[in-house]
Amino acid sequence: MTDEPKSAPPDEEPSASATAPADVATGEGDTEPAPSVVDDVASERDRLHDLLLRKTAEFDNFRKRTERERSEFARRAAEDLLRDLLPLVDDLERALAVTPKDSDGDSYRIGVELIHRQLLELLRKREVTPIAAVGEPFDPNLHEAVTEEPSDEHPEGTVIREFRRGYRLGDRLLRAAMVIVSAGNGADDEATPEADDSAPASEVGQT
Template sequence: MNTEQQQKAAQASEENNETTYGADVTEEAGQDAAAADQAAETSEPQGAVQLELEQLRKQADENQQRFLRAQADFDNFRRRTAKEKEEFAKYASLKLIEQLLPVVDNFERALAVSKDNKDHEALTKGVEMIFRQLDQVLASEGLKPMESVGTPFNPEFHQAIMQVESDEHEEGIVVEEVQKGYLLKDKVLRPAMVKVSS
């Protein structure tokens, strides 16, 4: 190979290297731009994710505060209800006792008068009036006596203490009431103690 040919080959090789180097530089620049675009694209979703994460944290804190307030309100309600229930049980008989106080007053007056006065008939009338007053108070609270004599024996309402022979009643009929039974509204407060025909 002569010198001229060598120079041409060297020049062609140099041009080829420049083209390759230029292509490499262009390719690197393209890769850098793509990486920058990808980083920008990646940073946009990361920013959105961070923003959404902050909003969710804020919402979780608000829900936690709401829960704590609701829990405190419920605890206060439970304590208040327990206290009211306790007070109600403690003073449940308040109304009845207020109604019975005039009866007690009348008994005291009757006893005071009976000491000074020996009029037994007046005392008996006074006690009868007080009894009627007491009966009215109890009736207003729903207490009523049972009517047992002449009715069939019922173990829910009667307590049999004796069986007696009876010509005028058939078997299983209450013939005598030894102790009166009472109903409070529709519930048996005390069964009647009775004698039943056999």
Template sequence: MEDNRMEETVDTLETEAVETEAPGVEDTRTREELLAEVARLGAEADDYKTRYLRAQADFDNFRRRSRQEKEEFAAYANTKIIEELLPVLDTFEMAMKSADNSDAKTLLTGIDMVYRQLQTALSNYGLSAIESVGQPFDPNVHEGVMQVESADHPAGTVVMEMRKGYKLKEKTIRPAMVQVSQ
């Protein structure tokens, strides 16, 4: 059956060669040469198809591996920060346990230690507080919730911070809730 297809292809090539020949130019290839040409082109097409299928399979494997790596990274991305926060948790637990046997000043000292450890751990990852009071109001880092009359501050200046705002590196992750002078 394959031989029949090759012969049909050769017949088609011969017919096309005769129809498309320029005047005065003859195709001098023999039937065997044309069959060999068809066989060569068929093998070349099979080779290209095989290469295409392999490339497609490689790409599918790459896409699957990339997705798995991304999912694994997302699942364990917080490991380092959690490891740094565990000592803060330990100190907090110690302060809570000592609350039963100590006075308020000792408990306050323990809570202060926890607060400082937590601030240090978070600042190691680029978290910083937004300084607001006395600064000009900036809607990119401040959330104005009230306007108040103030003789001490020019109009548009933050006079009171109601909730601290934070930046992670240069990106505002929570704007400071503030009162602004009129």
């Protein structure tokens, strides 16, 4: 009699514990970071944010300060250049003052007048304007007094003569005007002697 082949034993099903993921088996996947770690991360985030804001503000202030310094340097350089041109204007005006006005055909005077006009036009375009002086009240912010002289025509404290013209650059003083100021006519200083009212009436007319 022949032996029937024995059937193979059925495959054993793997146990649930063997196939379960490690994190499920251990329960580690459900854990959350500790509160101290969250606080540390939030604190570091806030610190970096504050640092970014501070550095941004510092850079903005640096940029503004640099622009102001550059603008101030350019303004001072232009101011110095314009101030250096003023003595040349003075020399041209002195040359015109000693040249007879009836010599209009003289090429020398014509040339000086041309240069003088061109310089004044250049200064005007740069907002350089002359300061009024003669006949004006003395202003220490605009005028530099050389001396005082008595005057019958001008009241005390009035500019009666100008040695050197002054100029403004916009609303700022570029160069003060050198002037002579009136000290008045001096008549008020010569007081008439008055009779001594304290003398007794009986003494009046006695020899």
